[in-house]
Amino acid sequence: MKGNEERLAALGRELAFGEWANRAAAERVFVWRFFFAGGELPGWRLHRAYRMPAAGGLPPGVQAVWTRDDGALLQVDAFEAPSAAEARQALLQIAGEHQAVGAVSRAPDGVGEVAVAGPRETTLALVRGNLVLQVRNAGGSRETVRPYARQLDALVAGDAEALKRASVTVRRTEVPRDQLDAVARRVRAASDQAPDQAWFRFRTTTGEVVLQDGRPVFRAGAGGESAAAGPVILEAVRPAATGATGLDLGGLGLEP
Amino acid sequence: MSLSLEAIKFNHDPSGASADALNIRRNATETVPVPEWRAGVSVNPEDSPAAYSIEDTRGHTLTIQANFRLTDPAVSTLEIRAVDPVVDPPGPPGCSGWIWKLVRALIRAISGNVLGEVKARHVIFGGNGVSGFQTFELQNARLWEVGVGARTTTWTWQYRAGRGAWTDFATTTHRIYSVLNVPPAPWSQQPYVNLNTSLPWTEVLDHACAWASLTRDADGAAAAITRRVYGLGPSVITYDCQGGGSTHYALGGFNCSAFLERLHGGPGLGEFVNCTDCATILGTFANAVGCDLWQSRMGNSFELNPMLGIGSTLWEPCCLSSGFGWSGSFSYHEVAWKGACGVDDAVFDACLKVDGDPDPTAAPHSPLLPVDLRFGNPGEGTYRDRLATPTGRANCNPLPATQQRRAVY
Numbered sequence: 034m035k036g037n038e039e040r041l042a043a044l045g046r047e048l049a050f051g052e053w054a055n056r057a058a059a060e061r062v063f064v065w066r067f068f069f070a071g072g073e074l075p076g077w078r079l080h081r082a083y084r085m086p087a088a089g090g091l092p093p094g095v096q097a098v099w100t101r102d103d104g105a106l107l108q109v110d111a112f113e114a115p116s117a118a119e120a121r122q123a124l125l126q127i128a129g130e131h132q133a134v135g136a137v138s139r140a141p142d143g144v145g146e147v148a149v150a151g152p153r154e155t156t157l158a159l160v161r162g163n164l165v166l167q168v169r170n171a172g173g174s175r176e177t178v179r180p181y182a183r184q185l186d187a188l189v190a191g192d193a194e195a196l197k198r199a200s201v202t203v204r205r206t207e208v209p210r211d212q213l214d215a216v217a218r219r220v221r222a223a224s225d226q227a228p229d230q231a232w233f234r235f236r237t238t239t240g241e242v243v244l245q246d247g248r249p250v251f252r253a254g255a256g257g258e259s260a261a262a263g264p265v266i267l268e269a270v271r272p273a274a275t276g277a278t279g280l281d282l283g284g285l286g287l288e289p
Numbered sequence: 290m291s292l293s294l295e296a297i298k299f300n301h302d303p304s305g306a307s308a309d310a311l312n313i314r315r316n317a318t319e320t321v322p323v324p325e326w327r328a329g330v331s332v333n334p335e336d337s338p339a340a341y342s343i344e345d346t347r348g349h350t351l352t353i354q355a356n357f358r359l360t361d362p363a364v365s366t367l368e369i370r371a372v373d374p375v376v377d378p379p380g381p382p383g384c385s386g387w388i389w390k391l392v393r394a395l396i397r398a399i400s401g402n403v404l405g406e407v408k409a410r411h412v413i414f415g416g417n418g419v420s421g422f423q424t425f426e427l428q429n430a431r432l433w434e435v436g437v438g439a440r441t442t443t444w445t446w447q448y449r450a451g452r453g454a455w456t457d458f459a460t461t462t463h464r465i466y467s468v469l470n471v472p473p474a475p476w477s478q479q480p481y482v483n484l485n486t487s488l489p490w491t492e493v494l495d496h497a498c499a500w501a502s503l504t505r506d507a508d509g510a511a512a513a514i515t516r517r518v519y520g521l522g523p524s525v526i527t528y529d530c531q532g533g534g535s536t537h538y539a540l541g542g543f544n545c546s547a548f549l550e551r552l553h554g555g556p557g558l559g560e561f562v563n564c565t566d567c568a569t570i571l572g573t574f575a576n577a578v579g580c581d582l583w584q585s586r587m588g589n590s591f592e593l594n595p596m597l598g599i600g601s602t603l604w605e606p607c608c609l610s611s612g613f614g615w616s617g618s619f620s621y622h623e624v625a626w627k628g629a630c631g632v633d634d635a636v637f638d639a640c641l642k643v644d645g646d647p648d649p650t651a652a653p654h655s656p657l658l659p660v661d662l663r664f665g666n667p668g669e670g671t672y673r674d675r676l677a678t679p680t681g682r683a684n685c686n687p688l689p690a691t692q693q694r695r696a697v698y
Contacts, residue, residue: 036690040589040621080556081547088542088696096544098556106559108537130540132563133608134590134618136533151533152613169532171559 062162070272206286299339371407405429469579527600529561592681
């Protein structure tokens with residue numbers, strides 16, 4: 034965000050941003066067209082989700098409010114950055130959106146690839162691949178949000194137990210890297226026709242998938258991996274709550 | 290003979306704002322279709338909304354367009370007009386009569402007809418009995434006398450043939466918003482298409498016009514809205530002590546839809562706000578009624594004088610005793626700011642009250658909501674001195690490069 038460079042630079046030093054800004058995870062996850070369907074946080078009810086346009090230097094995403102029977106509110110912001118590096122930059126910017134001096138610190142490992150937390154972990158923001166998730170109490174509770182952040186992170190990462198808990202089904206296919214562009218075009222067309230029925234996850238162990246001109250493309254790493262270096266795993270994640278009936282991914286190996 | 294009113298257009302020229310209504314929409318997802326009033330569709334005033342810029346229409350004759358249907362083929366021309374059916378009854382004599390008149394005048398200023406009457410003109414009907422949209426001038430409009438507001442205009446439509454008596458044939462009601470100027474960013478007038486969510490929202494105008502009701506200039510309107518936004522605490526919103534003062538509603542863009550839901554009693558994005566949220570709410574709602582405010586920051590990392598954060602009744606450097614690790618400093622602060630958002634420009638701060646007495650660093654405290662208060666230099670006793678401690682003031686500097694008007698969604 035323009036004009037905040039000096040403050041964010043200082044915050045970056047406090048959070049050792051240089052150490053994790055470009056540190057690649059062993060498995061690179063790229064999440065595309067993420068949304069909340071309602072089953073992601075057991076015990077909570079999805080009240081409403083808003084599509085956030087890209088603005089103020091932050092990528093687009095979804096902003097959701099969850100309610101609980103005891104009156105507690107939970108706010109979850111999910112930003113979908115074009116790449117993992119830009120997600121980490123967005124995490125720093127989000128950390129900078131706290132007025133209290135020293136409010137944010139690096140969260141202990143165990144949630145996200147990297148995470149920062151506010152006082153007593155009543156707010157927690159993490160990065161998983163290109164996705165930034167921020168979980169915050171929004172009223173009626175002063176509890177730590179770490180358990181909820183972990184649940185969402187596990188879901189995004191594809192943890193089997195988390196997927197089961199959230200009642201989502203995952204269909205997986207291997208896409209040769211030289212065919213990724215064609216497959217991504219087909220997935221985009223199908224998803225445009227039936228939005229918010231499935232979100233998509235790409236996994237690679239070398240190079241990475243990034244968003245370019247509105248669709249995922251493979252970008253070789255510094256090693257310049259060849260097409261023979263292995264396929265990209267593409268997964269369609271379908272929350273049961275959507276009833277997902279209109280999404281036509283025929284022929285891609287992603288059918289239910 | 291049967292004459293019916295089919296439709297009325299208030300915004301009949303989307304490219305202009307001097308003689309007709311502004312381009313508006315209801316909210317992020319719903320538009321305001323033109324014609325705004327349609328027979329059988331528009332029942333209540335809010336079904337037929339229109340907004341006018343007081344400054345842009347000043348000195349111009351307002352016009353509307355209306356379409357009629359006539360079932361008598363023997364009649365080809367009628368004279369048509371619309372009058373205000375509200376007639377002030379005569380009050381009691383003497384002193385109480387004057388009070389009565391004042392009360393009536395106040396009620397009309399707050400809620401009454403500001404568009405006056407539809408001036409009579411002859412309308413020619415085609416062979417199919419339809420007039421097509423005909424332009425009518427408005428007369429006796431009071432738009433320029435009553436200031437900002439959201440009011441109801443009721444018209445009784447009448448016709449006559451030749452020099453005969455007028456006959457009533459329709460009554461219409463309309464929600465008329467009067468704003469000071471064409472709303473600047475984040476609002477826009479163009480492109481006038483359904484996808485443009487930055488056309489002024491009537492759901493925002495409902496609140497902003499009520500908050501700034503009867504004000505006649507930008508500073509007065511911004512001050513009134515500052516008071517009302519701050520007054521939302523603690524029942525609607527409150528400062529985010531537990532989250533370290535994080536931005537909830539204005540993270541990137543402004544989730545105005547969620548804030549409106551909160552105003553209407555729903556969860557919205559919850560109760561917590563910080564300075565960025567307050568500056569954005571204030572700037573967005575004030576600009577909807579024609580103010581010209583920025584959201585801009587000051588910083589970095591400065592110690593605070595005792596204050597009353599929104600929703601709090603405890604004088605202390607922000608959240609110091611909350612138990613959530615506050616040190617009595619802001620890493621940054623954001624307000625609604627005029628002009629170039631610099632030292633000499635005035636701020637409106639809906640997030641906190643400062644101490645307005647000669648010594649803002651210590652008790653006793655005299656609560657002062659910063660409205661149209663010059664930012665100033667250290668030692669001048671203006672906003673900067675009231676917000677920051679004597680040692681903190683050097684680090685509390687305007688950051689005009691941060692000025693923006695967050696897009697609404």
